[in-house]
Amino acid sequence: MSNTHHEITYSIKKVWFWLFVFTIVEVAWGMLARDLGRPMLWSGLLACAVIKCILILMYFMNMKWEKMIIWGMILPTVPLIFIVLFALMPDVSNNQNLDHPIGSMLDTESGEVRGMFEASGDPEHGSDDGH
Amino acid sequence: MRATISTYDAAVDAPAPHHPVYDYDSGPPVDRGKFAIWLFLATEIMFFTGLIGTYIVLRLGTDTWPDPEVRLAVGITALNTFLLICSSGTMVLGVEALMKGKQQTFLMWHGLTVVIGAVFVGIQVYEYQQLISHGNLPNQDIFWSTFYAMTGFHGLHVTAGVIWLAVLFIGGLMGKIKQEQFMKVELAGLYWHFVDLVWVLLFTIVYLM
Numbered sequence: 001m002s003n004t005h006h007e008i009t010y011s012i013k014k015v016w017f018w019l020f021v022f023t024i025v026e027v028a029w030g031m032l033a034r035d036l037g038r039p040m041l042w043s044g045l046l047a048c049a050v051i052k053c054i055l056i057l058m059y060f061m062n063m064k065w066e067k068m069i070i071w072g073m074i075l076p077t078v079p080l081i082f083i084v085l086f087a088l089m090p091d092v093s094n095n096q097n098l099d100h101p102i103g104s105m106l107d108t109e110s111g112e113v114r115g116m117f118e119a120s121g122d123p124e125h126g127s128d129d130g131h
Numbered sequence: 132m133r134a135t136i137s138t139y140d141a142a143v144d145a146p147a148p149h150h151p152v153y154d155y156d157s158g159p160p161v162d163r164g165k166f167a168i169w170l171f172l173a174t175e176i177m178f179f180t181g182l183i184g185t186y187i188v189l190r191l192g193t194d195t196w197p198d199p200e201v202r203l204a205v206g207i208t209a210l211n212t213f214l215l216i217c218s219s220g221t222m223v224l225g226v227e228a229l230m231k232g233k234q235q236t237f238l239m240w241h242g243l244t245v246v247i248g249a250v251f252v253g254i255q256v257y258e259y260q261q262l263i264s265h266g267n268l269p270n271q272d273i274f275w276s277t278f279y280a281m282t283g284f285h286g287l288h289v290t291a292g293v294i295w296l297a298v299l300f301i302g303g304l305m306g307k308i309k310q311e312q313f314m315k316v317e318l319a320g321l322y323w324h325f326v327d328l329v330w331v332l333l334f335t336i337v338y339l340m
Contacts, residue, residue, distance in 0.1 A: 008227045016220040023216060027209045030339035031200070042340055049335040052216075053328050060219050060324045069159055073169050077176045084177075084184045092192040101192065 015059045022048045022055075168318045172325050175288075179329050182284060183336060186277045197274050202267075204258060205338050211254045212334045215289075218247035219327045222296075222320045232310040238303050241316070244323070245300050248293040255286050281333055288326050295319050 026048035033041045058064040063071070095101045159166045190196055199205070225240035262275075269279040299316055302308040308315060 007230070008223065012220060012223050012227070016216070019216045019219075020213065023209070023213055026335065026339065027205070030205070034200075045335050045339050049331055052331045056219060056324055056328045056331070060223055061321055061328075067161055069161055069166070070169050073166075073173045074176070077173055077180070080177060081180045081184070084180050085187065088184055088188040092188050095192045 010059055012059075015055055019052055019055055022052050026052075162314060164314055164318050165321070168321050172321065175325060175329075179284075179332075182281050183332065186281060186336065189273055189277060193273065199338050199340070202274065203278075203338055204261075207254065207258070208334060208338050211251055212330060214247050214254075215251050215327050215330050218244045218251070219324050221247065222323050226313065226317050226320050229308070229310060229313045229316055234303070234309065237316075238300070241296065241300050241303060245293060245296045248289060248296060248323075252286060252290055252293060255282065255289075278337060281337060285326070285329055285333055288329070292319075292323050292326050296323065 026045060029044045029048065030041070033044055063074075221240045221244045225237050225244060228234075228236035228240060259279075267275055269276045296319055299308055299319055
């Protein structure tokens with residue numbers, strides 16, 4: 001059992017501090033960068049999230065010190081993630097040609113198909129194009 | 132073939148003549164528990180990939196999407212995110228204390244982890260209660276169905292983690308979890324950090340993007 005025993009050699013509080021900092025930066029970016037456009041907003045948010053994930057994975061989950069056999073179990077999931085995404089993508093790429101596109105809703109009274117967020121008149125509905 | 136640890140009967144327990152005897156451990160070169168938990172976490176990665184991937188595809192497939200900042204309470208969830216990150220820190224501090232044989236310090240940090248985890252679940256339940264009371268049910272539209280699917284399954288994982296950690300905490304109080312059993316706590320910690328990691332992604336994708 002002790003074959004994987006190792007001392008914690010990094011500063012837990014330092015990792016903790018940077019996770020806290022990136023959470024603050026991420027929330028602030030999410031609130032302040034909405035007018036910069038979706039690419040800027042999303043890339044900034046994802047960059048913060050990925051950095052935090054790497055910190056948790058490498059330090060708290062000890063992956064920085066793990067043997068290849070552990071990496072060998074985790075790394076294959078990376079291409080599998082993209083395979084899942086690309087396997088689902090054809091649904092989106094052909095979305096407008098479908099009778100009931102993703103995000104559409106059938107109005108049972110009129111029989112019309114309309115956008116999910118179109119007709120409610122709710123001011124909370126934003127647009128992906130708007131970011 | 133039956134054997135106990137204390138009694139070894141050569142006539143019964145000795146390997147059969149045709150059975151090869153290795154002079155090395157043929158198991159994985161890491162702790163078996165750690166090997167198993169990482170294998171489990173790999174399947175969990177694919178589970179959440181299915182949920183998040185479907186959300187991304189559905190989101191890209193719609194012309195418009197509600198602004199999550201308007202529909203969801205981002206502030207209190209940011210606080211919840213901070214709490215979960217704190218619980219990962221207290222978890223590591225607890226494991227470190229147990230490794231060094233500091234039983235009371237371990238109990239303090241580990242107990243704090245359980246409390247923070249329970250508070251996270253409590254805040255999420257409160258959020259759900261508020262949303263549902265305003266008529267925001269999973270069947271209302273695609274935004275809410277994906278929201279409840281992703282955060283709900285994550286919440287179940289956190290709940291399972293809190294129970295797991297609480298059982299270890301009680302074991303620690305009863306003196307059954309000591310320095311020699313640190314790996315039991317470390318394995319639970321790996322699961323807990325994974326749950327934290329997933330939430331970091333979910334918070335970004337669901338609440339901020």
